[in-house]
Amino acid sequence: MAIDLRSDTVTKPSPAMRAAMAAAEVGDDQYGEDPTVRRLEETIAALFGFEDAVFVPTGIMANHIGIRMLVAPGEELLCDADAHIVAHENGGLAAHAGIQTRTLPSARGLMDPASLATLIRAGDRYTVGTRALEVENTHNRGGGTVYPISTLREIRALADSHNIGLHLDxxxxxxxxxxxxxxxxxxxxxxxxxxxxxxxxLGAPAGSLVLPPPGHAEQARTLRRRLGGSMRQSGILAAGALHALTHNLDRLSQDHENAQRIANTLRSTGARVRDPETNIILIDVDDAPSIAATCSTHGVRISPFGPKLLRIVTHLDVSPQDCDTAADVVSTALMQSPERG
Ligand SMILES: Cc1ncc(COP(=O)(O)O)c(C=O)c1O
Structure with missing residues (x-):
């Protein structure tokens, strides 16, 4: 079987997770009657210090609802140029909510608060107003980069000083x-x-949560329904998510070690690897699709993340040994490619 390092979304629920899902107590969540969904929402809200949380099918929907609660149609959101909401959400904020997004360049996805500060506009009859900032942590296209908490606090202080919101992906x-x-x-x-x-x-088969401002959970649930994201006996999915939280959070450091392991091997053979900070490794190459295709024929799946960029993501379904095998396959493919990676 192939070693699949295209994304950490490819994991399959374990037998224990499937058992927890099969045993879930469920009800109709659109009537607010699914006790397992409720338990997940309350658990996540408490973990992050929010009043409430709303279970949605996908991360894209969670981003959309979170941002839509801060920015009205025709108003502006500021974020980095490589943000997931800009690169990979198919223009949803513009198409579904009429939100204008303005971007700024950043170092591996992490924005500089001083640069952000120069871009915020109050808005008037002639000028669109900035109504929220958006940060992504960890940053996917940045290569799993992590914001220092001090920078995030600076960005929040900046948002507060302009009386605008901050959405965290x-x-x-x-x-x-x-x-x-x-x-x-x-x-x-x-x-x-x-x-x-x-x-x-965390390895659940599906499901994300949006955390709304105090008093706005009902608005989030209304927006979820408008987008067609309200589910029924979704406690089956929530049970998978609760199981993931209990069993798979503490093991994420293993994924980070595995990413370092792969990066070290690749670097030792001369590959242009960007230092992984978490579970995502980016490699600069001259022809990403052809190298990814070669790896695939040798049983290792990785993502071309642009014409000259490869992405490898570690996760709970790959062992350190799988990562060693994958690193060898990728290094060989790089060494055999005409440009030597
Ligand atoms: C940073 C980031 N935000 C949001 C999403 C969207 O998640 P989903 O695929 O569940 O819609 C992803 C998906 O990979 C992501 O990497």
Whole structure:
């Protein structure tokens, strides 16, 4: 079987997770009657210090609802140019909510608060107003990079000083927490709204949560329904997410070690590897699709992340030995490629 390092979303639920899902107590969540969904929402809200949380099918929907609660149609959101919401959400904020997004360049996805400060506009009859900032932690296209909590606090202070919101795309906030030891509630404290995914490193088959500002859970549930994201007996999914939280958070450091292991091997053979901070490794190459295709024929799946960029992501379904095998296959492919990676 192939070693699949394309993303941490490819994991399959373990027998224990499937058993927890099969045993879940469920009800109709649109009537607010699914006790397992409720338990997940209350657990996640408490972990991040929010009043409530709303279970949604995907991280993209969680981002959309979180940002939509801060920015009205025709208003502006500021974020980095490589943000997931800009690169990989198919223009949803513009298409579904009429939100204008303005971006700034950043170092591996981490924005500089001083640069951000120069871009915020109050808005008037002639000028669009900035209504929120968005940060992504860890940063996917940055290569799993982690914001220092001090920088996040500066960005929140900046948002507060302009009386605007800050949305945190915390799809991989679990990895940031694991890498830094910063409590989840400290990350929650910098965000006006937040999205967290249960289906990335934690390994649940589906499901994310949006954390709304105090008093706005009903608005979040209305927006979820408008987007067609309200589910029924979704306690089956919530049970997978609760199982993931209990069993898979503490092991994320293993994924980070595995990423270092792969990066070290690749670096030792001369590959242009960007230092992994968590579970994502980026490699600069001259022809990413052809190297990814060669690896695939040797049983290792990795992502071309652009014409000249490869992405490798470690996760709970790959062992240190799998990572060693994968690193050897990728190094060989790089060494055999005409440009030598
Ligand atoms: C940083 C980030 N945000 C949001 C998402 C969206 O998650 P989903 O695929 O569940 O919609 C992803 C998915 O990979 C992501 O990497």
């Amino acid at each position: 915390g799809a991989r906030i679990w990895n940031a927490h694991t890498a830094t030891g910063v409590p989840l509630s400290d990350y929650g404290a910098i965000a006006t709204t937040m999205a967290v995914c249960m289906s990335k490193g």
